[in-house]
Amino acid sequence: MASDRERAPLVEQVEELLAAGGPLPIVAAGDPVLRQGTEPYEGQLGPGLLARFVAALRTTMRAAPGVGLAAPQVGVALRIAVLEDPAPVPDEVRVARGRVPLPFRVLVNPSYEPVGPARAAFFEGCLSVPGWQAVVARHAEVRLRGEDEHGRALDEVVAGWPARIVQHETDHLDGVLYLDRAEPRSLSSHQAMAERWNQPTPEAAARELGFGLPG
Template sequence: MAISLVDLVTRLLDDDGPLPIVQDGDPVLRRRAVPFDGQLDDGLLARLIAAMRDTMRAAPGVGLAAPQIGVPLRIAVIEDSARVSDEVRSARDRRAVPLRVLVNPTYSPAGDATVGFFEGCLSVSGWQAVVARHAAVHLTALDESGRAVDEVVEGWAARIVQHETDHLDGILYLDRAETRSLSSNAAIVDRWSQPTPHEAAAALGFPLPDRP
């Protein structure tokens, strides 16, 4: 008998502390998550969101989708302190993003510009690859209180929104990556820590978007 979402979340939250993060190869990461429609009461939803926040921060990461902790609901949290150099901040258009909860998010391109940067994933430990993403997206969602979110998100924050929303559709960043760019975290530190991936593209032989 399939376990209900309420029982699944309740059991998951029995343990204190950060939750285990599901790794690539688990089918939950490859299924389209179910829209949230009140399956959890307000108290259980608040506990789930708090656990997702704590797990994201402990990892550490800048976003976490519910399937990454084994819960097939269309819920994600994002937060970015953007503690990077001024050079990186400028090259990647990366600014601090306060904690946000996105319920049933969707996105669409806001303009034609695309940008490619290395990105990683808490569910694909130890690796990064260059992914071309929309430079700006139109985000629609609800917040944790059910209020509508309808806005244009730009820069690195738009990359986070796309990455986490993709998780809810069973898409991993590897599905969109330039496979020749796939690099271990050690290689990123030793070779490809530049603000942009242009040196990596030239050395490893992969294209970058031509519409910055």
């Protein structure tokens, strides 16, 4: 458990963030907090403040809007992330990407490892890298371990788009941005995505922009 001396700066930081009310400011790429990794959550905030912080992360994620948000993205270097994806997509996208609804959940001290060799590549974006998307090949299935916000253990296999979200948000907690794993030639503005690459898979983009896909 964290000592009182270790708790104080984090408590003060989170209390100050929450004092403004509403969605929290999202940190953009270039801020060191996104690259320095996080410390394990060991009760530094206490149950009440943790609940308030989680609620603020949820509000911020939904307002952005996004399907996940990690604590470093609001400047807090703790190993906490929230996920939620209502998956309002056409059937062809759902089938191609394995994008199924992901109810709201909190990950505390999460880690993941691949289940099998299969990888899937799709365009991906990030609230901390606004205006851009790129193709990222990720594990098709992962084993997620960690805890929820109540300290209950998590140990489950996640597949499809939810697995992508788990990997993306857990990477944030390790100081990794999706761009670190992306195919550089695929980098596309939101305008290019809307005008050219809005298909269920990135095959056309790979062909025309000149990059490879797994398998």
